[in-house]
Amino acid sequence: MSSTSMSSTPMSRTDGAVPILAARGLSKAHGETRALRGASVELYAGEILAVTGASGSGKSTLLHCLAGMVRPDEGSVVYAGQRLDRLPEARLSELRRTEFGVVFQFGQLIPELTALDNTSLPLLLAGASRKAAHEQAGEWLERFGVRGQEGLRPGEMSGGQAQRVALARALVTGPKVVFADEPTGALDSLASEQVMTALAHTARETGTAVLLITHDAQVAAYADREVWLRDGAVSADAVALEATR
Amino acid sequence: MSTRHILLGLLAGGPSHGYDLKRRHDERFPQARPLAYGQVYTTLQRLVRDGLAEVDGTDSDGGPERTLYRSTAEGAKELAGWAAEITPPAPFVTNEIFAKVVCAILAAAGPTPTPGPASTPVRISTADPASSADPDPDPVPMPVPAADPVPAADPARYLIAQRAAHMARMRELTAVKTAPGADLATVLSADYALNHLDADLRWMTTTAARLTTLTAEVDPT
Ligand SMILES: Nc1ncnc2c1ncn2[C@@H]1O[C@H](COP(=O)(O)OP(=O)(O)O)[C@@H](O)[C@H]1O
Ligand SMILES: [Mg+2]
Numbered sequence: 338m339s340s341t342s343m344s345s346t347p348m349s350r351t352d353g354a355v356p357i358l359a360a361r362g363l364s365k366a367h368g369e370t371r372a373l374r375g376a377s378v379e380l381y382a383g384e385i386l387a388v389t390g391a392s393g394s395g396k397s398t399l400l401h402c403l404a405g406m407v408r409p410d411e412g413s414v415v416y417a418g419q420r421l422d423r424l425p426e427a428r429l430s431e432l433r434r435t436e437f438g439v440v441f442q443f444g445q446l447i448p449e450l451t452a453l454d455n456t457s458l459p460l461l462l463a464g465a466s467r468k469a470a471h472e473q474a475g476e477w478l479e480r481f482g483v484r485g486q487e488g489l490r491p492g493e494m495s496g497g498q499a500q501r502v503a504l505a506r507a508l509v510t511g512p513k514v515v516f517a518d519e520p521t522g523a524l525d526s527l528a529s530e531q532v533m534t535a536l537a538h539t540a541r542e543t544g545t546a547v548l549l550i551t552h553d554a555q556v557a558a559y560a561d562r563e564v565w566l567r568d569g570a571v572s573a574d575a576v577a578l579e580a581t582r
Numbered sequence: 583m584s585t586r587h588i589l590l591g592l593l594a595g596g597p598s599h600g601y602d603l604k605r606r607h608d609e610r611f612p613q614a615r616p617l618a619y620g621q622v623y624t625t626l627q628r629l630v631r632d633g634l635a636e637v638d639g640t641d642s643d644g645g646p647e648r649t650l651y652r653s654t655a656e657g658a659k660e661l662a663g664w665a666a667e668i669t670p671p672a673p674f675v676t677n678e679i680f681a682k683v684v685c686a687i688l689a690a691a692g693p694t695p696t697p698g699p700a701s702t703p704v705r706i707s708t709a710d711p712a713s714s715a716d717p718d719p720d721p722v723p724m725p726v727p728a729a730d731p732v733p734a735a736d737p738a739r740y741l742i743a744q745r746a747a748h749m750a751r752m753r754e755l756t757a758v759k760t761a762p763g764a765d766l767a768t769v770l771s772a773d774y775a776l777n778h779l780d781a782d783l784r785w786m787t788t789t790a791a792r793l794t795t796l797t798a799e800v801d802p803t
Contacts, residue, residue, distance in 0.1 A: 530760075534760045537760065538760070554748075554749065554752060554779075554780050554783045554784075555752065555756075555776055555777075555780050557749065557752075558749065558752035558753045558755070558756040558776070559753075559756055559760075560753070561753075563749060
């Protein structure tokens with residue numbers, strides 16, 4: 338990679354590219370708590386964007402709004418030209434299923450299902466035959482280095498293996514955007530490295546954009562760019578810093 | 583850093599000549615400063631003088647004649663002793679980032695300096711901290727007109743810019759480390775550098791948060 342692409346982390350790109358996903362002025366309250374207060378962020382096709390910030394700064398809430406899982410109180414979320422925040426629920430859930438993949442810190446795999454069945458699930462929901470789904474899921478498990486573990490249930494795998502299965506499941510349908518909320522938060526450093534290397538390489542190979550939430554700088558270093566959240570808004574510090582460049 | 587022990591370590595793999603040792607050092611320690619050939623040569627002389635290495639003949643390979651060195655039994659013993667010896671856990675923290683922040687806080691808390699005569703140079707570093715992993719530390723003297731106020735040191739602003747430079751370097755090291763086919767020496771040295779930059783970064787984040795709290799206490803607006 339060239340040194341110029343590495344030298345700064347711009348808030349938004351200046352090369353005229355159109356973001357695949359853009360949030361403007363998002364606000365969201367949970368009861369009395371104002372989790373987001375006018376947050377704006379842009380995600381470009383094929384890029385890995387790290388969102389960092391202290392615990393409670395609104396990172397997960399931002400991800401939920403961007404992924405169409407939560408509707409913001411104020412502001413807009415535009416995905417490929419459509420207002421996600423105004424889309425009817427049925428249309429939104431179809432879009433989530435076909436265009437988005439999601440990975441959380443833990444707990445999203447179904448405990449009763451094997452790695453292969455867990456990974457096949459999104460394909461079966463999309464109407465694929467069991468045989469075709471298993472074949473494709475097997476290829477993705479191989480890509481994430483968990484071939485040979487197809488028959489294991491989540492409880493029989495290490496944390497790092499389970500996260501790689503979760504990644505395979507998030508990517509098996511060929512989504513345009515993957516949302517990852519602290520995907521390595523429960524892993525030791527070597528398992529974290531394996532998960533992040535697999536995610537970064539696969540995302541770059543397939544041109545999938547990734548919104549990566551983390552408070553770990555060594556994980557954020559896999560991203561192309563970083564934004565900070567502070568008190569529910571993209572930090573003014575980051576904006577001030579950009580203005581000096 | 584003990585160059586003599588590192589050379590003994592490289593010689594443990596078999597006899598080598600000076601240039602080969604330099605090349606292998608630079609390969610094994612890719613994030614370290616390359617070893618100067620002169621330093622290799624003088625260190626080898628001292629190892630021989632102390633009985634830790636000896637001349638193992640010469641090798642010409644068609645080109646000029648080169649002296650081969652090998653480790654002695656005494657050298658192997660010295661190496662094993664050094665490798666097992668506990669290193670003091672960094673008792674003196676002398677880091678430039680730390681020093682800059684402390685001095686900037688001192689300056690910010692002190693009396694406002696009066697602008698000097700036009701010829702007084704104000705030292706402003708022109709190095710863009712984000713553009714290079716090892717920014718040129720030499721500041722460039724810049725004359726300022728007498729009427730201009732002396733620029734105030736701003737530790738918070740410095741920390742933000744330094745953090746961005748650290749993150750940029752960490753992205754580079756991560757790319758190096760995870761490139762397909764990266765060898766073990768590269769991975770280990772990138773890991774070492776990443777963990778140290780990460781430690782700096784955590785300290786900078788905590789310090790930025792402390793400064794915000796301090797400012798809020800002094801100026802509760
Ligand atoms: N479902 C919820 N109900 C009540 N408060 C919530 C809920 N989700 C988040 N919060 C609060 O909103 C703020 C932001 O939370 P979150 O988006 O999870 O931050 P982060 O992911 O950065 O830790 C926090 O103060 C949190 O306690
Ligand atoms: Mg969270």
